[in-house]
Amino acid sequence: MKKSLRSGGITAVAAVAAMSLAGCGFASGPESTGSDGQTTLNLLVPSYSDNTQGLWETVIADFEAENTDIKVQLEVQSWDNLNDVVTTKVQGNKAPDIMNGGPFAGFADDELLYPIEDVVSPDTLADFQESFVASSSVESVQYGAPLLASARALFVNEDLLEQAGVTEIPATWDELLEAATKVSALGDGVAGYGLPLGSEEAQAESAIWFYGAGGGFGDASKIEIDTPANLEGAEFIQKMVEAGATQPDAGATDRSPLMDVFVQGKIGMIIGLPPTVGQIAEGNPEMNYSVNPIPTVDGEPFTLGVADHLMAFKNDESKQAAITKFFDFFYSADQYVPWVTAEKFLPTTESGSAAMSGDEDLLPFLEVLPSAQFYPSTNPNWAATNAAFKSLVGQLAQGKDAKAVLAEIQSKADAG
Amino acid sequence: MTQTINESLVSTGAALGRPRMGPKPQARTRSKDLLSALPWIGPALVLILGVVLFPAAVMFYNSTRDISLSGVDKGSVGFANYETLLDFAPLGGIMARTVIWVLAVVTVTVLASLALAQFLNKAFPGRQVVRLAVLIPWAASVVMTTLVVYYGLEGYIGIINKFLVDINLIDVPYGWTKNATSAFIWSIGIAVFVSLPFTTYTILAGLATVPGDVLEAARMDGAGRIRTYFAIVLPQLRGALSVAVLINIINVFNSLPILKIMTGSIPGYDADTVMTMIFKYIQNEQKIDVASALSVIAFLIVIVIVAIYVKLVKPLKEL
Numbered sequence: 001m002k003k004s005l006r007s008g009g010i011t012a013v014a015a016v017a018a019m020s021l022a023g024c025g026f027a028s029g030p031e032s033t034g035s036d037g038q039t040t041l042n043l044l045v046p047s048y049s050d051n052t053q054g055l056w057e058t059v060i061a062d063f064e065a066e067n068t069d070i071k072v073q074l075e076v077q078s079w080d081n082l083n084d085v086v087t088t089k090v091q092g093n094k095a096p097d098i099m100n101g102g103p104f105a106g107f108a109d110d111e112l113l114y115p116i117e118d119v120v121s122p123d124t125l126a127d128f129q130e131s132f133v134a135s136s137s138v139e140s141v142q143y144g145a146p147l148l149a150s151a152r153a154l155f156v157n158e159d160l161l162e163q164a165g166v167t168e169i170p171a172t173w174d175e176l177l178e179a180a181t182k183v184s185a186l187g188d189g190v191a192g193y194g195l196p197l198g199s200e201e202a203q204a205e206s207a208i209w210f211y212g213a214g215g216g217f218g219d220a221s222k223i224e225i226d227t228p229a230n231l232e233g234a235e236f237i238q239k240m241v242e243a244g245a246t247q248p249d250a251g252a253t254d255r256s257p258l259m260d261v262f263v264q265g266k267i268g269m270i271i272g273l274p275p276t277v278g279q280i281a282e283g284n285p286e287m288n289y290s291v292n293p294i295p296t297v298d299g300e301p302f303t304l305g306v307a308d309h310l311m312a313f314k315n316d317e318s319k320q321a322a323i324t325k326f327f328d329f330f331y332s333a334d335q336y337v338p339w340v341t342a343e344k345f346l347p348t349t350e351s352g353s354a355a356m357s358g359d360e361d362l363l364p365f366l367e368v369l370p371s372a373q374f375y376p377s378t379n380p381n382w383a384a385t386n387a388a389f390k391s392l393v394g395q396l397a398q399g400k401d402a403k404a405v406l407a408e409i410q411s412k413a414d415a416g
Numbered sequence: 417m418t419q420t421i422n423e424s425l426v427s428t429g430a431a432l433g434r435p436r437m438g439p440k441p442q443a444r445t446r447s448k449d450l451l452s453a454l455p456w457i458g459p460a461l462v463l464i465l466g467v468v469l470f471p472a473a474v475m476f477y478n479s480t481r482d483i484s485l486s487g488v489d490k491g492s493v494g495f496a497n498y499e500t501l502l503d504f505a506p507l508g509g510i511m512a513r514t515v516i517w518v519l520a521v522v523t524v525t526v527l528a529s530l531a532l533a534q535f536l537n538k539a540f541p542g543r544q545v546v547r548l549a550v551l552i553p554w555a556a557s558v559v560m561t562t563l564v565v566y567y568g569l570e571g572y573i574g575i576i577n578k579f580l581v582d583i584n585l586i587d588v589p590y591g592w593t594k595n596a597t598s599a600f601i602w603s604i605g606i607a608v609f610v611s612l613p614f615t616t617y618t619i620l621a622g623l624a625t626v627p628g629d630v631l632e633a634a635r636m637d638g639a640g641r642i643r644t645y646f647a648i649v650l651p652q653l654r655g656a657l658s659v660a661v662l663i664n665i666i667n668v669f670n671s672l673p674i675l676k677i678m679t680g681s682i683p684g685y686d687a688d689t690v691m692t693m694i695f696k697y698i699q700n701e702q703k704i705d706v707a708s709a710l711s712v713i714a715f716l717i718v719i720v721i722v723a724i725y726v727k728l729v730k731p732l733k734e735l
Contacts, residue, residue, distance in 0.1 A: 084699055091487035091704070106485040189572065191588070198681045199700070248571060249594035252681040261572050383485050387701040394683025415500075 039322040040071045044089075044096035046082045048276065048343050055339050063329050071324045095314045097323060100147060102388070104311045105378045107290040108143040114312040116142045119320060120327045126330065127349045132307050138220075144309030145327060146348035148340050151303045151365045151372055154295065155272040155280075157265060158288045159328035160190065164268070171193045173212070173236055176269070176295045180245035183268035191247035193240060194262055194270035197397050203375070203389035207304045208271055209233035211373050212296035220378045223385050226403075226410040232297070234402040241397045251394030254400045263287070275344040291364040303365075305372030307348060329407065381416045388412035472715065479708035487704065497709035506685040507693075513600070514689040515671065521607040521668045526661060528608065529615035529655075534645075536616065537623045554613035562606055562677045569593050569602065593678055596687035603678045607668060615660045622656025623649070658729045662722065669718055690714045 045056055051133040052074045059073045075096070077085050082101060089095050095112060107113050116136070117125055126144055128136075136144035156169055164183040170176040180192025196205055210216055213236070215229030224230075240246050247253060247267065262270045263283040271294065280287055296302050310330075312323045330336060340347045340356070346365060347353045356362060376382055388409040395405050420497045473533035481495055482490045501507060536547055553561065568576035569592040577589040626649055634644045650657075672691045688696065690710065697707035 080699070083702055087485070087487040087702055087704070089487075091483075091489075110484050110486045110488045112486060112488070117681065156698035158590075197683070202683075248588075249591035252591065254681060264572075266572065367706050383702065391685075391696065392683055398683065399716050400684075 019162070036211060038069055038071060039319055040073060040320055041319065041326060042073050042080075042096040042099045043076065043100075044075045044077065044086060045100040046079045048345070049075050051342055052076065055342055059330060059335055059339060063326060063337065066329065067322075067325055070325065072326065073267065075345065095315055097313055097315060097319055099311050099313065100308060101311065102142045102306070102308050103377050103383055104140050104309055106378055106383055107311065107313070108138040108379055109140075112313055113143045114314050114320065116145050116312075119312045119323045120145065120331070124328050124331045127351055129348055129350055129353065131369075135307055135377060136309055138378045144307075145310050145331070146307045147306045147310050148343065148345035149305055149348050149369075150275075150345055151305050151369050152204070152271050152273055153268055153364055153368060153410065154292045155262065155276060156269050156290050156292055156317060157262070157267065158290055160186070160265070160268045170269075170295050171293070171299045172295055173297050177236075177243060177245055180240065180268060181243050184244050184246075190266055190268070192245045192268045194253075194267040195237070195240065195246040195250040195397065196253050196255040196258045197237075197251050197394040198254035199390040199394070200256060201390075202393045203386050204255070204304060204306070205271065206233075206389055206393050207373075207375065209237055209295060211302055211304065212294065214297065216373065217376050217385065218379065219376050221232060222380055223300075223376065223381050223413045225385065225408075225413060226273060226406040229357040229393075230406060231402055234396055234406060236297075237396050238399075246281045246397075249397075251397035274346060274362055274365050278344045293368055301368065301371040303368040303372050304376045306371065307374065315365070322414050381413050384416050385409070385413035420431065449495075465568055475708050475711055475715070478705060479712050481705055483703075483705040485702045493705075497705045498713075500706055501709055501713070510685060510688050510690060510693050513687070514691075515690050517600075517604065517607075517675075518665055518668050521611065522661060524608045525602070525611040525615050525664060526657070529612055529619050529660070530711060532612065533619035536620055550616055551613050553610050558673045559609050559677065561610060564673050565602065565606055565683045566593055566677050594682060596682055596684075599679045599682060600675075600687050603674050606674050607628050607671060610662055610674075611668065615664060618656050618660040619653060622653045625656075626652045659720045661729075662725055665725070666718060669714075669721075682721070690717075 012405060039324075043056070043060070045052065047053060053074070056074055056076070058075060058396050064071060075085075084103070085094065086099060090110075090112065091109075104113065132146040132149065133142060136142050136146050137340060154169070161179065164179070164186055166179040166182055168175070170179045176193065183190060183192035198203075207217065210225075210230045210233045213229045213233035215227050215233060216224070218224040241250055247258065247261070258267070259270065259272065259276060259279060260283070261267055262272075263280050264285055265284060272291075277291075280289060293301055294303055310327070312327075330339075333349075333355055335345070336349060336352050337355045341359070344361070346362060346369065347356050357366075375386075379385075392405060392409050392412070396402060428679070453708065480492055480494060482493045482496075484490055532550070532718060536543065536550065563582075565576070570573045571577060571589045571591050571594075574589065577592070580586050581589060590598070592602055612732055630652075634648050636642065639647065672695060674691055674693045675687070676695060679692065685693070685696075694707045694710045694714070697703045
């Protein structure tokens with residue numbers, strides 16, 4: 001009795017050990033071609049909102065119904081984790097087949113991507129809007145398929161401004177400073193201008209001020225942060241903070257939490273994107289607000305355009321046809337338009353633009369889009385510049401010398 | 417009966433001074449011993465090799481390579497990554513802050529745990545419940561605990577801030593987590609909170625081994641409570657204390673979640689320790705090669721600290 005129990009126990013332990021070893025060894029290996037000629041595509045996407053996963057799943061379900069020999073595996077990550085995840089996958093030779101992301105120049109430089117013309121049909125290629133093609137290309141080869149775009153505008157809480165005695169929407173920086181100071185003087189935790197220089201999207205807020213001063217970040221060949229125009233922008237940020245026109249601790253405040261505070265009606269003015277309209281409708285539908293052009297140093301029109309891309313990784317030659325089918329399917333108007341409309345972003349295809357021209361919420365953004373400037377994201381040093389902004393530019397609001405901060409960011413950008 | 421006992425004693429050589437009969441055991445070579453022990457230590461060796469040594473080796477290797485932002489290995493660069501680190505001006509401050517972090521957390525934890533263990537050692541009604549309650553900060557996820565405090569300290573919505581304003585300690589909500597010094601101090605508080613259970617239980621175990629008759633003898637000799645504690649109990653706790661301190665030093669040095677959440681939104685490097693800096697290199701700048709170099713440096717520092725500690729304190733030596 002005892003002997004059989006012991007041998008039974010040994011067998012059980014050995015079996016469990018073997019199974020656990022086998023399990024952890026082959027947990028997440030994507031197979032490229034199954035036994036019956038099935039192709040599996042791995043799709044890695046970030047989530048723009050709570051709906052993103054559902055929207056992608058709908059597209060995938062429709063795609064798989066039409067193409068029964070292709071399966072699409074969806075992986076959703078947050079923007080914070082996306083870079084980590086894809087870098088780890090690339091290091092482990094398990095890069096996704098299709099990825100939705102912002103910067104792609106690094107991958108293009110490492111020769112990991114298909115040129116877009118290899119993975120879309122000529123019709124789809126011609127459908128991309130001209131203004132986005134330049135920012136989707138590295139050295140005139142287009143590697144990114146522009147997926148969606150956003151433009152920024154100034155969201156103004158009309159009630160707060162009225163309370164503070166501000167009659168006109170500010171169009172220049174001096175007017176902005178004056179209006180914001182008046183709103184902040186209302187007290188009770190109210191801030192005039194919401195300034196999110198925290199690490200979430202510090203580069204966007206900085207772009208508003210640097211480009212707005214007539215400076216910028218540079219272009220595809222050179223990153224230029226430490227310039228006199230940018231210094232003017234940086235010093236004006238500090239002026240705003242010192243005058244008390246912004247919320248406290250601006251250097252460490254992230255954009256998303258600050259947007260929530262604006263939706264609650266505690267901030268007079270803030271830079272927002274198309275999805276902000278939906279956020280306000282959900283969070284505070286009673287709010288009396290307006291969408292206006294961004295104030296610049298002299299009133300010249302400007303907005304920051306950001307385009308996100310779909311990119312295809314060159315993992316396995318056999319998947320090129322499947323990827324092409326997926327791209328053509330997704331960019332067709334009846335799939336693409338509902339997707340972009342639901343996410344409340346701006347379309348990047350001509351057909352999409354035509355279909356969404358009637359959308360009232362998007363109108364103020366579509367109007368400012370022609371004056372849009374983009375990040376120099378095809379510059380190989382852009383990723384380092386991006387990182388430098390996120391970790392360093394907040395120091396402007398903490399009292400550090402503006403020139404020193406710009407020099408710090410420039411040296412990090414140059415180091416690459 | 418006696419015959420059997422004698423024989424067995426003789427063959428194991430237990431009794432000294434008696435001539436041993438039977439085959440003289442050869443001085444077995446170390447390798448033979450090792451080989452015969454292999455089936456028993458084999459699984460542990462495989463585990464150590466796979467989980468500890470292999471990743472460490474890869475880390476050393478990566479720190480000498482140039483790895484692109486996308487994760488592609490582009491060749492060897494010798495010690496260039498280490499040079500990048502040495503050129504990085506805030507590194508000195510980061511090292512100093514790491515030392516302060518470890519010292520502050522471990523000291524406060526040990527002192528608080530000594531007191532707490534003493535308290536839990538007494539028999540009082542509900543002691544079992546209190547002992548179980550002390551386990552909770554250890555059982556709960558560190559990230560969750562930190563997030564609760566982080567949101568409590570938020571300017572607009574934080575309940576801790578609101579409380580402090582309500583009791584008139586501060587006038588307006590203060591950005592505790594947005595300024596380096598205050599965020600760092602709060603992080604130390606949270607780290608002590610989550611380290612208390614383990615240290616308390618280790619010391620409790622040590623307290624249980626203090627023989628009751630020694631304490632009684634001390635009382636008979638007229639020693640006061642404080643004298644008894646410092647002269648009798650504390651030396652007996654030396655084994656448990658040294659284990660607790662060593663493990664705490666290693667854990668706190670390598671601790672990431674608390675600092676990352678509490679100080680993560682602060683720009684610049686004024687609130688970073690070595691661990692958060694490594695993660696900033698990985699997540700923000702995607703420089704896996706420089707992060708590996710910094711990890712190697714941290715690894716060497718920990719080994720040196722542990723070596724010094726073991727040499728000085730001799731935690732494994734019997735009293």
